[in-house]
């Protein structure tokens with residue numbers, strides 16, 4: 094077993110690129126080897142959600158105290174709610190012997206780089222902007238306006254991934270089986286050859 098297998102694995106990349114699809118397949122193939130950490134949130138639990146399972150549900154005051162104590166390696170605000178990944182949540186996964194998987198945005202990646210956590214960073218890239226647009230449309234969860242917004246953010250994520258030291262590996266999610274095979278290799282602590290970032294002028 095490689096020592097790389099125990100450090101958290103951070104997956105980031107544009108919305109709609111297929112991060113969730115790859116992670117779902119990994120969890121299905123190796124249910125005992127990988128897990129998400131349980132994030133904190135100030136949003137209210139939805140029906141069926143349990144505190145400590147989907148999220149640690151906390152008040153804004155508790156969230157702010159934890160933030161001031163330096164409990165979070167990354168946090169973000171979406172609409173009026175805060176979300177954060179705590180060091181303890183990562184340690185809780187590690188204590189079970191599983192590898193912790195973090196599916197986050199590039200803002201979170203920048204924050205984690207300032208902490209003592211030293212994960213492996215994998216950027217999942219689309220083969221092209223056209224394909225990304227088609228996947229976002231095909232998913233059918235966003236309005237055309239939202240798709241355009243996501244594409245604009247995607248451009249800056251891809252540009253960040255191209256910066257020196259931004260990520261350890263780039264995997265282009267073109268053919269799912271091939272991308273998954275590379276992703277599984279990295280998740281299992283192996284080294285792979287990075288793919289090349291797509292041109293973004295199509």
Ligand SMILES: Nc1ncnc2c1ncn2[C@@H]1O[C@H](COP(=O)(O)OP(=O)(O)OP(=O)(O)O)[C@@H](O)[C@H]1O
Pocket residue numbers: 106107108109110111112113114115228229231232266267268269270272
């Ligand atoms: N290699 C692939 N080829 C074709 N379609 C794919 C591929 N990978 C994923 N998809 C499809 O693209 C859509 C977006 O995938 P997914 O929801 O996994 O993206 P995501 O990166 O997790 O997005 P978000 O960050 O918004 O959650 C889905 O409909 C999925 O089935």
